[in-house]
Amino acid sequence: MMLICSTLLVLLLLSHARGLLNSSEDDGIPEEWVLLHVVQGHIGAGNYSYLRLNHDGRIILHMRSLKGDADLYVSDKTLRPNFDTYKLQSATCGQDVVVVPGHFTRPVGIGIYGHPSHLESEFEMRVFYDQTVHQDPFDKGLYTSEDGHEQKKFTQAPEEDFQEEESIFWTILIGLLKIILEILF
Numbered sequence: 120m121m122l123i124c125s126t127l128l129v130l131l132l133l134s135h136a137r138g139l140l141n142s143s144e145d146d147g148i149p150e151e152w153v154l155l156h157v158v159q160g161h162i163g164a165g166n167y168s169y170l171r172l173n174h175d176g177r178i179i180l181h182m183r184s185l186k187g188d189a190d191l192y193v194s195d196k197t198l199r200p201n202f203d204t205y206k207l208q209s210a211t212c213g214q215d216v217v218v219v220p221g222h223f224t225r226p227v228g229i230g231i232y233g234h235p236s237h238l239e240s241e242f243e244m245r246v247f248y249d250q251t252v253h254q255d256p257f258d259k260g261l262y263t264s265e266d267g268h269e270q271k272k273f274t275q276a277p278e279e280d281f282q283e284e285e286s287i288f289w290t291i292l293i294g295l296l297k298i299i300l301e302i303l304f
Contacts, residue, residue, distance in 0.1 A: 152179060152247040159243045161293050162189055162233035169199050170229040177249040178219040180229065184212070187240030190232045191215040198228035205230070218249075239293070 155174060162168050164187075172178060182191050190210040194200035202208070206223075209215035210232075219227055233240040 148181070148247065149251075151251045152249055154245060155248050156246040157243065158246070160231070160241070160290050162231055162240050162242065163293070164233050164235045164238050164240075166233050167199070167201060168231045168233075170231070171198060172219065172227040172229055172246070173225050174246075174248065175221065175225060177221045178227075179247040179249060180215075180217045180219065180244060181247060182209070182215040182217075182231070182242055182244040184215075185241040185243055187237030188212050188234035189215070189240040189242040190234060191217050191244075192230040192232060193217050193219060194228050194230075195223035195225070196228075198226065200228050200230040202232065210234075 155178075158170065160168055180191060180193070182189065190202075191208060192200040192202060192205040193207040194205050196206065197204055200206075202210075207217045207219065209217050231242060231244070
């Protein structure tokens with residue numbers, strides 16, 4: 120009897136673990152979306168980390184708070200969007216998703232805000248390109264500037280599409296401080 124109970128318990132735990140792995144990998148992401156970049160980071164309470172998006176087309180920012188609560192602010196007017204100056208936002212507890220339309224002027228500013236309810240927030244953001252949106256081949260590479268003139272737009276290599284400005288510095292600094300605190304205490 121004990122052997123049967125322990126076998127059932129092991130099977131239950133394995134099926135639960137398998138379900139967790141499948142749900143965390145899939146998250147309902149359509150096959151037409153191409154993963155461009157994955158960004159992981161830490162952000163302190165009440166602080167911002169800023170990123171820049173240069174990739175053309177319809178882009179989906181899929182951010183998950185691993186610890187704490189990180190919120191997402193996006194703008195095509197400023198490279199430092201916040202809760203006062205943004206065009207798109209997602210401020211939920213857990214998963215934040217923002218769809219950046221293809222018509223947004225590039226570069227697009229992305230602000231990640233560490234909610235003050237937690238001392239530190241840890242996040243993972245996956246950046247997807249939506250291939251289902253078809254662009255007119257005659258307009259490819261052109262955009263209309265604010266004064267109405269069409270100008271040629273130069274694209275960058277995929278590894279340059281998504282640049283972190285200050286967040287790398289803060290991530291390294293926080294990591295070093297954690298190591299020093301662990302050594303001292």
